[in-house]
Amino acid sequence: MNDTTPHASGSLAGLLSGSAGAIDRRGFLRAGTAALASGVLGNAWAADYPAKPITVVVPYAPGGQGDVFARLIGERLSRVIGQPVIVDNRPGASGALGTRMVARASADGYTLLLGQTGEIAVNGSAMKTPGYDTLKDFRPVALAGNAPLIMVAPASAPFNSIGELLQAARAKPGSISYASSGTATPGHLAAAALAIGTKTEMIHVPYKGAGQAITDLMGGQVQFFFSSASAIMPHLKGGKIKPLAVATPKRMAALPQVPTVAETVMPGFAFSLWGGYFAPHGTPDAVVTRLNTEINKIIAEPQVRARFEADGSAVEPLSPARFDAFVRAEIQKFAQLVKQTGAHIE
Structure with a gap:
């Protein structure tokens, strides 16, 4: 069961453009028209969102940190949006089972993932076949909490x-x-x-x-x-x-x-168990923005903040772009550590 942590050369300090192809005029016009139509239709559809219950998949059993985040926020989110928010626990494969399920769901904003450090930032480099790619299969929506x-x-x-x-x-x-x-x-x-x-x-x-x-x-x-x-x-x-x-x-x-x-002893050292909301890749911008706005309002509420901080969790509302940058930095940090240690998940 024991294994010696190997030493590795190199520093951890660093953790903490191709040319465009030619497009003919008709192709350019077709692409522009399609993009405009997609944007107009997407915004019109998103104006009615949500029109039915939202499912939030937690890829672990009930009672864990991510489950606490999902249920506390979900209860309040349901009141705000006027639709039920259902927490669906799907444990298995170090979080990969439930995460794969959301990666394959429709990109309509009705199936979300409450993803945490392990399945979002670690599994991609520590598992041989996690069955999903965080950066390709998901859109970061909002950071829920940072324990x-x-x-x-x-x-x-x-x-x-x-x-x-x-x-x-x-x-x-x-x-x-x-x-x-x-x-x-x-x-x-x-x-x-x-x-x-x-x-x-x-x-x-x-x-x-x-x-x-x-x-x-x-x-x-x-x-x-x-x-x-x-x-x-x-x-x-x-x-x-x-x-x-x-x-x-x-x-x-x-x-x-x-x-x-x-x-x-080690400047720049920072590790936490964070959790956040993710939507399948292709989810409309308007839906992501709506969810981010409402979730950030909820975690800023004094009662919610006090509840999280009682468990030692920090609360920091992030925009989708800032959350995306945070996730990318975490993936890079853990990928380097997995490479240096040789750690892997069966």
């Missing part, structure tokens, strides 16, 4: 900071092990990035989910774990584990005394 990863250790651990942990790792290479919720998950790749960036040798111990990983962490079988805030907050409050650092660019409001990895 930070927190680096935690057993309460009994002899180190009280990330610096002390790395000092122990350097003193005895291979003596420090870290848990993850599974190979090529964001938590695994965050820890691998830390090992690569600090030139330390640490042992990866993958689990099938966060539950057993946290149990073994509390028992001292592993020395640290990059976990979502929502999964470990009760244990932090109970004093069974202790925080060493947060993986956000800035300190968390909920844990202001805990430093970031970036400010202590």
Whole structure:
């Protein structure tokens, strides 16, 4: 089950035009007329949107972070648009099963994906055949929330900071092990990035989910774990584990005394479990704009913001263009890490 995180050459700093062919005059006019007609018809159709229920596919079982995002936002979105918003949980294949389903759905705005870091930014490089291409098959609609990863250790651990942990790792290479919720998950790749960036040798111990990983962490079988805030907050409050650092660019409001990895040992370090809405490629601009506008209004509501922030999730309304840029940067970051570590999902 164990595997040693390999070292790789190169830096992680970088992560954080062909000529047009000739078109004859008649071809140009035909293309222009078709585009104009498509735009007019698309806008007219979108003016009546939505005219029936919207299904939001969550590619994991109920209860997870993405499911929370989808249900909390969906309940309010339904009131605003005057149509039911149905959350459909389709777990399987590390999120790929439900994601493939939406990729093949009609591009009419009635089937959406609540996609998260793994299936959107990691699977494309870590899975041999995910069955979809994020950039070709989807249109980013709106960021729902961004849940930070927190680096935690057993309460009994002899180190009280990330610096002390790395000092122990350097003193005895291979003596420090870290848990993850599974190979090529964001938590695994965050820890691998830390090992690569600090030139330390640490042992990866993958689990099938966060539950057993946290149990073994509390028992001292592993020395640290990059976990979502929502999964470990009760244990932090109970004093069974202790925080060493947060993986956000800035300190968390909920844990202001805990430093970031970036400010202590590795500038630019930033990893999170984010979730957002995606529509099949070809969904009309007017539909994407309408959904983005309404979702951004909802996540800006004080009650919704407070609910997300209670779980440690950050809320940042993004336009479709800014969300698209964010997704592309995440895909590039994880693709490089997957290549460096050799991590893959069966």
